[in-house]
Amino acid sequence: MSQSQIYVYCIINSTDEINENVGGQRIYSIPWHQQAAVVTDVEKPAGVNVHIKESAFTHEKVVELLMDRFTVLPMRLLTLVADREHVVTLLQEHYADFRDNFARLVQKAEFGLKVLWPAEQIKERLSGNCNNNAETDISPAKLFMKQKYAAYQAEKAFREEAGKYIAVIDKFFSGIAVEKKLQTLPTEKLLLNAAYLVDKSKHHEVKPAFERLRGALSDLEFQFSGPWPPYNFIIMGNKKTTDVDSGMSNIIDKILKD
Amino acid sequence: MDETKDVTLLEILDRVLTKGVVISGDIVISVADVDLIYLGLRVLLSSVETMEKMKRGQPVGASLEENDL
Incomplete structure (x- = not known):
C-alpha cells in the first residue's frame, strides 16, 4: 500500500509555472507570493529501498536545470512533505529566510575545491625538524609525559603547516569570491575542503585561478568542481542545523572508517 | 561506476546530505534517517581519499561532465 507525498527539490524566486519532465517524473512548482517550491509527487517509500545514488543525481539534476533560469535555494536531499498544503506552510513560515537568501545569492554560484596533501611526508619532515634530546636515564612517568608532549607538539606543527598551505591556496581566490567556507583537515590527508561563492560576472576567472594554483603547488592533489547551486x-x-549536521557527520565518519 | 562519476557523486553527496535548505520541525517528514542514508552510502562512498586516484584537476558536477567552465 502506498500513499503519495511531495518531494521538494528547491525554492525559486519566481512564480513562473514550472512543468518539466526529469527521468519520467513530472516536476512542477507550488507558488506562494513571489516564491515557489519546485516539487514532484512521490509514492511513500516503503522499507529501506531509498536509492541514495539515484536520488542524489536526480536532485542535483533538477536543481541545476532550474539554476540556469532562476536563483535557486536547493533543499537538503530527501526533503518530503505530506501534501500541497504543507508545502505552502513551509513557504509561508520561511518566507523571510528565503527572501534574505535570494537577495544574497542572486547571480551567484558555488565552486568547490578539495585539496589532498602528502600527510605522511609532511609529518616525517616536521618530525625531522624536532630536536629530540634522547635521555637515557628517565622514569616511566616522565617518559609518558614526554611522549604526550611530543605528540601534542607534532599535531600542533602539523596543523600550523596546514594553515600555511591554506593561506597560500586561499589567496588565489580572494579577489574572486564574495564568500567562502573553508574546512581545514576534515581528514588527515584532506588538507582543505573549500567552497567559494562567486558572482556570475567572475565565473570565467575561477578556472584560470585554479590552474595557477595547481601550477604553483604541484606537490598537492586538487579536485575542483562547479558551478554548483549555493548549497554551502x-x-x-x-x-536547527546542529542535530542534523552532527548526525550526518557521524554517518560520513562511519563510512570513511569502513 | 567510472571514476568521474564516483567523484561527481562524492561532490554531490558532500552538498546534498547536510547542506542547502534544512527544515526541521513538523512540516517535513524525515525520510533521511540515519539507517537509510547509511545503507545507501556505505556501498557508494568508499572514502574521500579515493580522489587520489582521480584525474588531477578535472572539473566535475552533474552538469559538468560534458559542459564544464
Missing part, C-alpha cells in the same frame, strides 16, 4: 551558503535564521 544558505543561511536559515530559524533552522
